[in-house]
Amino acid sequence: MPLDAPFPRRRHRAARPLAALVAIACLALGLSACSASGSEAKPEGATRTVVDVEGTEVEVPVHPERVVALSEPTLDGALALGVTPVGTISGRGQRGVPNYLADLAGDIPILGGVAQPNFDVIANAEPDLILVDGTSINNNPEAMTILRRIAPTFYAGYAGGDWRATFTKTADALNLSDRATEVIADYDAAVVDARKKLTAYTDDTFSIVRWQGGSASLILNELPAGIALTDLGLHRPPNQDRRGRGHSEPVSLENLADIDADHLFFGTLGGSSNGNPDAGGSSDVSGAEQALRQAEKVPGFTALGAYRAERILPVDGSLWTSTGGPILMQRLVADVLRILS
Amino acid sequence: MTQHASPDAAPRHRTVAFSGLSLRYPARAARSGLLLLLAIAVTTVAGLLIGDYDITVGETLQAAVARGDDPLAIYFVHDVRAPRVLTALVVGAALGMAGSLFQNITGNPLGSPDIIGFTTGAATGALVQIIVVGASTHAVGIGALVGGFLTAAVVLGLACSSGLDGGRLVLVGIGVGAALGALNSLLIVRASLVTAQTAAQWLAGSLNAVLWPRASLVMIAVAVLTVPALLLSRPLGMLALGDDSCAAVGIPVRRIRLGAVLTGVALVSVATAATGPIAFVALAAPQLARRLAAVPTPGLVGSALMGALLVQVSDLVAQRLFAPTELAVGVVTGAVGGLYLVALLAGEWRRNHA
Numbered sequence: 001m002p003l004d005a006p007f008p009r010r011r012h013r014a015a016r017p018l019a020a021l022v023a024i025a026c027l028a029l030g031l032s033a034c035s036a037s038g039s040e041a042k043p044e045g046a047t048r049t050v051v052d053v054e055g056t057e058v059e060v061p062v063h064p065e066r067v068v069a070l071s072e073p074t075l076d077g078a079l080a081l082g083v084t085p086v087g088t089i090s091g092r093g094q095r096g097v098p099n100y101l102a103d104l105a106g107d108i109p110i111l112g113g114v115a116q117p118n119f120d121v122i123a124n125a126e127p128d129l130i131l132v133d134g135t136s137i138n139n140n141p142e143a144m145t146i147l148r149r150i151a152p153t154f155y156a157g158y159a160g161g162d163w164r165a166t167f168t169k170t171a172d173a174l175n176l177s178d179r180a181t182e183v184i185a186d187y188d189a190a191v192v193d194a195r196k197k198l199t200a201y202t203d204d205t206f207s208i209v210r211w212q213g214g215s216a217s218l219i220l221n222e223l224p225a226g227i228a229l230t231d232l233g234l235h236r237p238p239n240q241d242r243r244g245r246g247h248s249e250p251v252s253l254e255n256l257a258d259i260d261a262d263h264l265f266f267g268t269l270g271g272s273s274n275g276n277p278d279a280g281g282s283s284d285v286s287g288a289e290q291a292l293r294q295a296e297k298v299p300g301f302t303a304l305g306a307y308r309a310e311r312i313l314p315v316d317g318s319l320w321t322s323t324g325g326p327i328l329m330q331r332l333v334a335d336v337l338r339i340l341s
Numbered sequence: 342m343t344q345h346a347s348p349d350a351a352p353r354h355r356t357v358a359f360s361g362l363s364l365r366y367p368a369r370a371a372r373s374g375l376l377l378l379l380a381i382a383v384t385t386v387a388g389l390l391i392g393d394y395d396i397t398v399g400e401t402l403q404a405a406v407a408r409g410d411d412p413l414a415i416y417f418v419h420d421v422r423a424p425r426v427l428t429a430l431v432v433g434a435a436l437g438m439a440g441s442l443f444q445n446i447t448g449n450p451l452g453s454p455d456i457i458g459f460t461t462g463a464a465t466g467a468l469v470q471i472i473v474v475g476a477s478t479h480a481v482g483i484g485a486l487v488g489g490f491l492t493a494a495v496v497l498g499l500a501c502s503s504g505l506d507g508g509r510l511v512l513v514g515i516g517v518g519a520a521l522g523a524l525n526s527l528l529i530v531r532a533s534l535v536t537a538q539t540a541a542q543w544l545a546g547s548l549n550a551v552l553w554p555r556a557s558l559v560m561i562a563v564a565v566l567t568v569p570a571l572l573l574s575r576p577l578g579m580l581a582l583g584d585d586s587c588a589a590v591g592i593p594v595r596r597i598r599l600g601a602v603l604t605g606v607a608l609v610s611v612a613t614a615a616t617g618p619i620a621f622v623a624l625a626a627p628q629l630a631r632r633l634a635a636v637p638t639p640g641l642v643g644s645a646l647m648g649a650l651l652v653q654v655s656d657l658v659a660q661r662l663f664a665p666t667e668l669a670v671g672v673v674t675g676a677v678g679g680l681y682l683v684a685l686l687a688g689e690w691r692r693n694h695a
Contacts, residue, residue, distance in 0.1 A: 088664065095666075110665065110666070111665060113666045113667065114669070116547065116665070116666070118665045118667055119421060119550075120392045121394075121665045123413055123417070124394060133408075135538070138542070139536075143549070143550040145550075146421055158535060160534040211393045245533045245534060245537075246533050246534025247533075247537060250530060335646075
């Protein structure tokens with residue numbers, strides 16, 4: 001066996017490290033006992049009490065002025081309501097703010113990534129309200145404890161939850177519920193308007209694919225882009241006409257034909273992933289075109305009906321295959337109109 | 342190693358006597374231990390003082406002794422950074438000790454829990470809790486413990502049907518670990534977004550947002566497990582002389598080995614339960630400590646100190662490399678440890694084919 005390297009003998013040692021470890025443990029217990037706990041940051045000035053999606057009562061300023069939005073849906077929601085946060089996190093798989101919000105949020109300082117918020121820089125931003133949701137701080141009571149020490153922290157919605165619900169909650173925390181009703185009405189009006197222009201496509205089928213790491217995954221009905229297609233009256237192929245588990249559903253390469261449809265929206269989030277956020281690549285339309293050239297080399301891809309009919313439509317992956325709020329939805333509708341007309 | 346070309350050449354030892362008790366210790370190992378302690382002290386202070394929060398070094402020092410007029414600064418130093426640093430050290434020490442125990446049991450530098458599937462098994466247990474049961478933080482820890490022990494039972498059952506053979510154990514462990522790794526991926530792909538995200542974050546192995554309750558729990562668990570580890574380490578080292586020789590001088594070979602396996606699995610499971618899997622520390626720490634101390638087998642104390650230092654340094658790198666964006670510490674140890682594993686395998690190959 002080449003791996004066998006026997007160890008001939010052993011050295012002597014003292015038992016002192018044990019005493020040291022016990023001492024450290026006692027010290028730690030002592031420290032934790034005497035450290036101040038339980039006190040949360042209280043806003044200055046006039047406040048009101050709101051109930052977040054988890055049922056927690058949060059005392060927030062009547063007019064929050066320094067809002068930190070630690071997720072894509074709350075950032076999108078705040079911007080839609082005319083509130084520019086003083087800090088946010090980088091978009092999923094991206095270095096900066098989500099690409100589709102770059103024109104509105106490009107100047108907002110980045111305070112960390114989706115899964116690893118940097119509490120020090122969040123505190124530096126001196127927020128008076130922190131907005132989070134399940135797409136960022138997810139089932140992490142310790143992170144919530146730290147954030148609540150920095151500023152009142154409002155949990156706006158669950159991961160994969162209905163964008164309208166998360167947006168309505170976000171607006172409640174910001175004391176802008178009336179404005180939120182208008183924003184949602186604007187979206188509904190845009191949808192009605194767009195449906196009239198898309199009547200030629202009501203008999204076609206549409207597929208939404210995220211191409212990542214050399215293979216495909218499907219965006220199904222419960223995700224924002226799927227919701228937009230449903231709202232617009234555009235149909236999915238029968239095998240895709242269902243709700244997924246709240247994230248894109250991987251399709252193995254031997255089942256590649258499952259992604260086929262009359263029209264195929266094709267996006268990517270670049271080469272990066274949650275575990276490797278700096279792998280580079282781009283999530284915008286040029287990134288999608290680059291990914292498409294790689295996909296063409298995968299056996300079977302060029303046999304897809306959509307490919308042969310030249311109806312593979314490269315789209316901005318940050319818009320089509322991630323998460324967001326009303327601005328995302330509005331821009332999805334506009335993107336569909338732009339591409340199909 | 343070259344300085345031990347003759348099989349009976351032992352490291353130079355010193356002896357101290359104190360009121361009737363005398364202690365004989367290898368001189369270079371003691372020096373390397375002190376060096377490691379010094380490095381740990383420096384990186385610990387760095388971990389407490391370095392951060393992005395906008396205060397001067399003076400204000401940070403004031404906050405460290407709970408003075409100064411910024412309660413948030415005191416909170417950051419006392420309640421966020423201190424438990425994080427201590428957890429890094431304790432988890433690293435646990436991984437180092439587990440690696441040392443297993444490498445001595447198997448007599449093989451590859452016989453460490455992350456290679457032979459125990460870490461992956463602990464992760465499987467935790468993932469089942471997170472995804473299938475939808476459990477809280479403490480239940481996830483229990484899941485990791487159960488997963489680690491079940492994996493150990495399976496690997497040892499398959500590998501040791503006819504006595505313990507280090508090479509066989511490593512190969513069986515790699516196989517079981519690969520199967521469990523696939524199961525872990527399957528669990529995540531089949532989960533809903535909410536639980537998949539929790540699971541993926543846990544799997545990265547992170548010290549972000551470790552507060553005192555978790556830190557205290559892992560410190561107590563590791564302190565308790567250190568007792569049997571220390572008691573077992575000396576007779577365990579003598580097993581290298583061969584089972585028959587040991588039995589002849591009255592060492593209960595089977596009991597020692599079983600006790601060491603149980604302690605090692607418990608250590609690695611506790612560490613994994615606390616932070617998620619932090620790759621390669623259990624593999625690398627014992628061998629690095631052995632080389633630093635120039636001793637023939639990886640010692641328990643040196644491995645613990647080296648493990649603590651590795652995780653603490655890796656966490657500092659994870660926090661600072663792309664600041665203000667933080668990486669998970671497991672990503673850093675995975676990247677560095679992967680290179681180490683390649684070097685180790687290349688070295689083994691050269692030695693056996695030279």
